[in-house]
Amino acid sequence: MPYRRVTRFVTAPDGTRIAYHTHSGEVPEDRVESEMASRPPVLLTNGIGTSENFWRYIVANLEQDHRVVHWNYRGHGHSDEARDGDYSVRAQVDDLERVTEAMMRRGNGRAPHHIAFSMGVRVLLELYDRRPELVPAMTLIAGAAGAAGTWRQGRLARLGLAAMKQAVDAAAPVIPLISPMVRAFLASSLAYSAGRLTGTLRSRAPRADIDEFFFSLRRMSPEAYWKTLQGLMVGHSWDVLARVQVPTQLIAAAHDLIVPLSDMEQMRRMLPRAQWLLVTDAGHAGLVEAGSEIAQAVRTFLVGQGIEPASMAP
Template sequence: MPYRRLTRFVTAPDGTRVAYHTHVGHAPEGEMEPALASRPAVLLTNGIGTSENFWRYIVADLEQDHRVVHWDYRGHGRSHLSINGDYALRIHVDDLERVTEEVMARGDGRPPHHVGFSMGVRVVLELYRRRPELIPAMTLIAGSPASPDPSAWFIPFPGGRGTLALAFRTLTPLVPQVAPLVHEVLASRLAYPLGRATGLLRARAPRADILELLLALRQMDPQAFWMMMRGLLEGPPCWDVLPQVRVPTQLIAAKNDLLVPLREMERMRALLPDAEWVLVEDAGHAGLVEAGTEISEAVRAFRQSRGVGPAYPAHTS
């Protein structure tokens, strides 16, 4: 999906430039930011390796009357590789903090509603731990306060998270040698059918969207991707943040998600009894594109019901 957007960068203390994109919709050229500054802001935080087209339904809906921004992790999209080679979870929280402050400064000064998907759920929760005043509301989609549990995968990984983290550390030196083979698989005609056969992709997963994701993964620096996975696995979980949450929160779970099993989301629900719960049927981890309309409508309805956003797009005559 082609976006009209304005891309800017924030610079981290180590010099790494991190990109964020303001979706400008039909705002006139030369007046994009002034035209959007007074609108309520929504900031989208992606999953590791996920291409931006996963947000296309939410963007298409909310950009009509909101200021919608998404940003790129280091090594993703327009963001640069981490200059110091650090891809630990705390680094992404640092970057989200700076992006949030920049979004506020270029808008009406108010913090945005944060929407996190997959790993983005953990990044948003860690920012809430650090700076709760930057998060007035949050929507957490198909993500968990902990790294994925490999013992619950389609093919269970023995030893759970600890063994998987050790495997990632041990295999790190082999990444440059293995990456070309992985790229060949991602570029082959087998990639999409394999995803369907393993259950990672549901029948509703649009082939075009998944192919765009695979292209983004092929273009990503393999060392950056690997080190982000290591950072995700080695970082401590943040279940302890949930009882501290005092802002409107929405949980959106996919019933058939194999990467973040439903029980993980249900555990979050138990620790957030006041959160709005949305269960998407016949959707997996790619639910943002498998059930995009349903999820985007749920996000808008949540904002309206909690008094933090308009109910319907504002149309001008």
């Protein structure tokens, strides 16, 4: 789904170029900087493998009176594959830090409201822990502080997580070999059908949006995807939640099979002052399955917390 946007890059110390996109709405490209500099800034952080159309409802809702930016992880979208092969969470946090600072320099110096989805939740929490002044408020959507169940303390849970990590690591060498078959599957009608059959995609998931997501995945380097997944399996950020002192919004999907509702409920318990929204008829693709509802909730949160003036109320 095409957007009107201006794309720029920041460069990591290893030379990897990280893309970030300013959504320009109806503003002519040559006036984007001057007209948007004073607008309230919003920065969108993806999930692993997520295509930009997942943000289309939030972008459509906010781009007319906000400066909305989304960025691409290493090996995703318009960003380079990592020059040094580093796809760790720490590397992603470094990149988010650089993008945030670049966005602030091109604006009025105000730190953005951060909206993170899935994997982006952990990346954002670690940025907050490192540089809280860059994260004045955040919306966390269908994402937890670590891999599924990492907050559980039981021996069985720890064994299950260790087995999952070993399986992901063990599969890494065969990923290049099977990637042609995976791409062929994603290009077929079977991919959508399998998502519906397994419950990963709900009936509300628009076929066109999911097809665009599959197309984006087919274009990705399989090594970049898998190394990013491996990075997510290392450590977690559950301890950061106790130190969060900024306005926070949690949005969960009742039928999410990727980030279990139990994980989101644990986030809610650890962030008792956070505003909570449970989308009852959506799964992990809730940003497109219930996009209008989520976008309106974000705007309402911004106004209700005093982050935006009341004139921006929905």
